[in-house]
Amino acid sequence: MNIIWSAKAKITFLNVLDYLNENWTKKEIIQFNHRTQITINAIRKNPGIFPASIKNKEIRKALVDKNNSFYYKIDHYQQEIHLLTFFDCRQDPKKLIDNNK
Numbered sequence: 001m002n003i004i005w006s007a008k009a010k011i012t013f014l015n016v017l018d019y020l021n022e023n024w025t026k027k028e029i030i031q032f033n034h035r036t037q038i039t040i041n042a043i044r045k046n047p048g049i050f051p052a053s054i055k056n057k058e059i060r061k062a063l064v065d066k067n068n069s070f071y072y073k074i075d076h077y078q079q080e081i082h083l084l085t086f087f088d089c090r091q092d093p094k095k096l097i098d099n100n101k
Contacts, residue, residue, distance in 0.1 A: 001044050001074075004082045009070065012086035016068055019088075035064050043081055047074045059084065 005013075013036070020029045039062050042049055053059045053071075063069045064086075071084040 001047060002078075002080045003040055003044065004080050006082060006084055008085045009083040013070075016086055016088065032064065032068065036070075039064050039070075040081075040083075043072065047076075047081055063089075 016032065017029060020032055043062060048060075050060045050062045050072075053061060059071050059073055061069050061071055067089055068086060069089055070086045073082045073084060074080075075082060
């Protein structure tokens with residue numbers, strides 16, 4: 001399946017990288033990138049591997065590490081996986097909802 005990054009996914013991914021760059025070392029940046037790729041490859045092989053959202057069954061939440069996750073949607077017809085947004089799990093979940101308005 002093809003992976004399609006939304007504009008918001010690209011921005012929020014870069015925000016995580018910026019945060020890591022400002023507060024951690026290159027090692028954490030490399031690890032985050034690596035874990036993200038492993039997670040995306042796992043989804044590519046088995047799109048239903050992560051749980052569906054309770055509020056919207058079409059959206060799934062993938063955990064990259066204990067602090068970061070991303071949301072994605074599967075388009076079986078087009079054989080695509082759409083990455084929607086990355087999210088720092090330490091943030092207030094309401095912030096995720098507010099950002100989607």
